[in-house]
Amino acid sequence: MNRDITEAKRAEVELQIAAAAFQAHLGIMVADARGNILKVNETFKRITGYSDAEVVGNNPRMFSSGHHNAAFYRRLWKRVMATGSWEGEIWNQRKNGELFPEWLTISAVYDADGVLTNYVATMSDISERKAAEEEIHQLAFYDPLTSFANRRLFMDRMETALIELNRHQRCGALLVIDIDRFNHINDTLGHLAGDQLLQRVAQRLGKMLRDTDTLARLGSDEFAVLVEGVDVSPRQTRRLAEHIAQKLLVALDEPIKFAKEQVMVTACVGITIISDSQRSAEDYLQQVDMALLQAKANGRRVIRFFDPSMQATLLIQVKLEADLRQALRRHQWRLYYQPQVNRFGHFTGVEALLRWQHPERGMVSPGEFIPLLESSGLINEVGEWVIEDACRQLARWAATPFLRELTISVNISPLQFRDSDFLSRLQQIFIRTKAPLERLKLEVTETLFVEARDDARDKMLSLKAQGVRFSLDDFGTGYSSLAYLAQLPLDQLKVDQSFVHQVLESSANAAIVESTIALAKSLNLDVIAEGVETEQQKAWLLAHGCNTFQGYLFGRPMPVDAIEKALMVQPS
Numbered sequence: 001m002n003r004d005i006t007e008a009k010r011a012e013v014e015l016q017i018a019a020a021a022f023q024a025h026l027g028i029m030v031a032d033a034r035g036n037i038l039k040v041n042e043t044f045k046r047i048t049g050y051s052d053a054e055v056v057g058n059n060p061r062m063f064s065s066g067h068h069n070a071a072f073y074r075r076l077w078k079r080v081m082a083t084g085s086w087e088g089e090i091w092n093q094r095k096n097g098e099l100f101p102e103w104l105t106i107s108a109v110y111d112a113d114g115v116l117t118n119y120v121a122t123m124s125d126i127s128e129r130k131a132a133e134e135e136i137h138q139l140a141f142y143d144p145l146t147s148f149a150n151r152r153l154f155m156d157r158m159e160t161a162l163i164e165l166n167r168h169q170r171c172g173a174l175l176v177i178d179i180d181r182f183n184h185i186n187d188t189l190g191h192l193a194g195d196q197l198l199q200r201v202a203q204r205l206g207k208m209l210r211d212t213d214t215l216a217r218l219g220s221d222e223f224a225v226l227v228e229g230v231d232v233s234p235r236q237t238r239r240l241a242e243h244i245a246q247k248l249l250v251a252l253d254e255p256i257k258f259a260k261e262q263v264m265v266t267a268c269v270g271i272t273i274i275s276d277s278q279r280s281a282e283d284y285l286q287q288v289d290m291a292l293l294q295a296k297a298n299g300r301r302v303i304r305f306f307d308p309s310m311q312a313t314l315l316i317q318v319k320l321e322a323d324l325r326q327a328l329r330r331h332q333w334r335l336y337y338q339p340q341v342n343r344f345g346h347f348t349g350v351e352a353l354l355r356w357q358h359p360e361r362g363m364v365s366p367g368e369f370i371p372l373l374e375s376s377g378l379i380n381e382v383g384e385w386v387i388e389d390a391c392r393q394l395a396r397w398a399a400t401p402f403l404r405e406l407t408i409s410v411n412i413s414p415l416q417f418r419d420s421d422f423l424s425r426l427q428q429i430f431i432r433t434k435a436p437l438e439r440l441k442l443e444v445t446e447t448l449f450v451e452a453r454d455d456a457r458d459k460m461l462s463l464k465a466q467g468v469r470f471s472l473d474d475f476g477t478g479y480s481s482l483a484y485l486a487q488l489p490l491d492q493l494k495v496d497q498s499f500v501h502q503v504l505e506s507s508a509n510a511a512i513v514e515s516t517i518a519l520a521k522s523l524n525l526d527v528i529a530e531g532v533e534t535e536q537q538k539a540w541l542l543a544h545g546c547n548t549f550q551g552y553l554f555g556r557p558m559p560v561d562a563i564e565k566a567l568m569v570q571p572s
Helices: 002-022 042-048 070-083 127-141 151-168 182-189 191-207 234-251 281-297 308-327 366-376 379-397 414-418 422-433 453-464 507-522 535-543 560-568
Strands: 027-032 037-040 085-093 099-110 116-125 172-179 214-217 222-227 267-274 303-305 333-342 347-358 362-364 407-411 440-445 469-475 492-495 526-530 548-550
Touching: 027 042, 042 116, 070 085, 070 099, 099 127, 127 151, 151 172, 151 214, 151 222, 151 267, 151 281, 172 182, 172 191, 172 234, 172 281, 182 191, 191 214, 191 222, 191 234, 222 234, 234 267, 234 303, 267 281, 281 303, 281 308, 308 347, 308 366, 333 379, 333 407, 333 560, 347 366, 347 379, 347 560, 362 366, 366 379, 379 407, 379 414, 379 422, 379 440, 407 469, 414 422, 414 440, 414 453, 422 453, 440 453, 453 469, 492 507, 507 526
Parallel strands: 267 303, 347 407, 407 440, 440 469, 469 492, 492 526, 526 548
Antiparallel strands: 027 037, 027 116, 085 099, 099 116, 172 222, 172 267, 214 222, 333 347, 333 548, 347 362
C-alpha cells in the first residue's frame, strides 16, 4: 500500500509538472499517433489565432503556409520516424491568413512496449527575431538613404563577378557616376533637399538598368553600376557600357522638383571594362576612379573610359604630392620676382611668384604644383611662407635708397583667405619681419567673393587699416559683378593676360580691356595690365589710359639677385 501511495504521489507531481509546462511561453500541441490534434495550450492559440474547438480533432496540415513543398515534409517526417524528433525553422499560417516563421520541435512519444502513442510539438514565434535579422542585413548591405546596395555588398558582387568572368570568359563593365557640384546643392538648398535629390537620382538610375545589373551608392553623391557577363569581346562591351552611360545621363535631364524649387542635375561618368580576372575588385575601382577624375576635369556631363596612361599619370602625381609635402622642410621653395613698370619703363614694383626647385625634376611648373597645394591642404602652410619671405624682402629693401619705393605683390589663394586663422598668422609675420606694409600688395581673385563676401571684406578692411593694399587679379575671367566691386577696399584692377594678348586681333577683347580701364578710373583704382609682350600691345594700352604694365616685354620672373641687378641698370 505504501508503494501505491508513493507511486500515486509521484504521478501527481508529474502531472503538476506537465500542467505547468503546458502553460509555458512556448506553444504546445499534442496529437495522437495518427496526427490528429488532441490538445493545444494557451500560447499556441495566441500565436495561431485559433480556439480549441477549431483545432482539436484536425490535422496540423491546417496550418500549412504553402511555403514548403511536399519533399520538405517527407524529409521532416522521415527524420521524426528515424530519430524520434525534428527541429527547425518553418513557415506556418495564422487564422487570419498571415504567414509567420516559427521554430518548431516535433517529438514522437512511445509507451513502455515501444508503441507510438503521441506526437508533441513545441513552437515559438520568431517573427520579431527574423525582422531584426532582416534589418541588420539591410543595414549591413544596403544604403539606408536610397535602399540600393552599399559599398560592402557592391564589393561582394564584384568579387563574384570576377569569379564568373574567369569561369565563362565573358567581359563586364564598371561605371561610377558622380553628380556635378552636389556640394553647391547642399549649401544652397540644405542637406534635407540634398538627401531627397540623391533618392530621386537613385530611382531614375535604377529604372535605366536591368535586373541583373547592380546599382550601389558608394559615397555621398557617387553611384556605381556593375554590368556583368556582357560579351566575350571587350570592344562590344565598351560600346554597351557607353550606351548605358548615355542612358543614365539622359535619365537626369529632366529637372528634379522640390516644394518650391526645381534643380537641373548633371553628372560625369567614369568607366572601366572588366576583362582580366587576375585583377582585384579594388584594382578596377581604382581604374574607374581615375576615369571619373578625367571626366570631371573636362567639365560637366562627360564620359571617360579608363586608359592605362591614366595610371602612369596618377603615379607621377602621387609621387609629386609626396615630394611636395617635404619641399618646405627641405628648403626647396624659391621666390622669383617679375618687374612691374610705369609708362616710362621704370620699375614700380614686382610680383612674387612661387617656384619649386625639385632635386630631381629641376624647376617644377606652377601649373603642376599649385593645384596640388590646394587639393592637399598645404596651400596655407606654403602660402604663409611666401608672405613671410616677401615681407622679409621688403624689410631688406627698405634700407636701400633705390629699392625702398618698390612694392611686392603676393597672390593669395581664396582657401588661405577664408581660413579662420589667416589674420592672426599674418599679424605674427608682420611683427617678425617689421616689413613696411604700405609696400605690400595682396592679389586676390573674384572667386574669393562668391561665398562669405562680408567675411572677406572685413578681413580686407582690417589689413587695409595697417597699410596693406589690394589688387584684384584676373579681372573679367570669373564672376565679375560691379555690385560687389564697388563695396570692396581695392586699390588696383589687374587686366588678365588672356585679354591683353588679343587686344590687337580681337575687337571683343579690346572692348573688354577698354571697359576695364574705364571702370578702374571711375572707381579711383589703379589699373595694371599683365602679359604685355610686344611694343604694339604696350602702345595700345597707353593709348587707352593704362600706364602700368607687367610682362615678358619688361622682364621674366627672376631670382632676387637678378631683379636687383636689373633695377640698378634700368633707364633713368
